[in-house]
Amino acid sequence: MTALIASDLDRTLIYSRAAMTRAQLDRGDLLCVEYHEGAPLSYLTERSAQRLRELSTTAQLVPTTTRTPAQFRRIALPGGPWRYAITSNGGAILVDGEPDPVWRGGLDTAVRAGGAGLDEVLTALRARISPDWVRKLRIADDLFCYLVVDVDVQPAEFLAEWDEWCRAHGWGASQQGRKIYTVPDSVCKSHAVAEVHRRLVADGVLSEDSPVFAAGDGALDAPMLEAADAAIRPCHGELETLNWQHPTVTVTEEAGVTAGEEILAWFAGSTRMPSGS
Known part of the structure; x- marks a missing residue:
């Protein structure tokens, strides 16, 4: 095993119907990997x-x-x-599918x-929102919260004003489509990725200098992308809307579910393994 690959899932590797173009929806090679309440979702x-x-395998x-x-399950x-998976934006490290209590306690x-x-944040948030x-x-x-909103009638000033309050209290706010996330600064994917890398080195699976490659589309992914040795993001999503750039981050040429293919081919090339194309 030569590298650690940390990849976001939704709108990076997997896509809902709403995240695909009509032409992509009409493809005959889509594989459903998630059902919710009996309905296909991703x-x-x-x-x-x-x-x-x-x-x-590589x-x-x-x-x-x-x-x-x-x-995630x-x-x-x-x-x-997966031996390791990271959920809850880095709030949980799953080891063989189960949350690690030591990581969560720290x-x-x-x-x-x-x-x-969280209670203080929820009180402040509820005072600022409306049905x-x-x-x-x-x-x-039990770590962070998010809103599902009607973007068309969401107050234009809400996100900036709420994020300002959050930053003064050790939290941050970001929006991905219809969801507005409010997350503590300590809950970060990059911290969890570094911990998984440390454990894999300690177990002899990786060496100290084994690189980390990453992918993601949202503002919550940005610290992880910056911390990686190299990373890639799709040309859609929150980071694209923000025109977010970084010297070590590549941007895909394709959008939607086809960007997932491009991201995985990039990972394969970065780890110098066959892409399967």
Whole structure:
């Protein structure tokens, strides 16, 4: 195993129907990898599935998502099962599918020391939102929260003003489509990726100088992309909207589910392994 690959999932490797173009939806090679309440929800292409299976045998591939452990377990991602996965935006490290209590205990301590608690944040958030434009308020893994909003009637100033309050209290806010995330600064994918890398080195699976490659599409992924030796993001999503750039981050030429294929081919090339194309 020559490298650690940390990849976001939604709108990076897997895609809902809403995240694909009509032409992509009409492809005959889509593979459904997630069902929710009996309905198909997330897809990738058969080529992406093939590349995932290949990468899982040539590198340490670590699914890295803002989903909670329960939401992550709904995905039948090709190449699994995974020795390590990162969920809850770095709030949980799953070891053979189960959250590591030692990691979570240390993280809870860091969150308490870093600023406001979740209850304080929720109180401040509820005072600023309205059912006129907020459809749901969800708490994720007792660590952070997110809103599901009607973007068309969301107040234009809300995100900037809410993020300003958050930053003064050790948290941050970002928006990905219809979801507005509010997350403590201590809960970060890059911290969890570094810990998984440390453990793999300690276990003799990786060497100290084994590189880290990463992919993601949202602002919550940016620290992980910056911390990696090299990374890639799709030419869609929150980072594209922000025109976010970094010297070590490549941007795909393709958008939508085809970007997933391009990202996996880039991983294969970066680890100097066959891409499966």
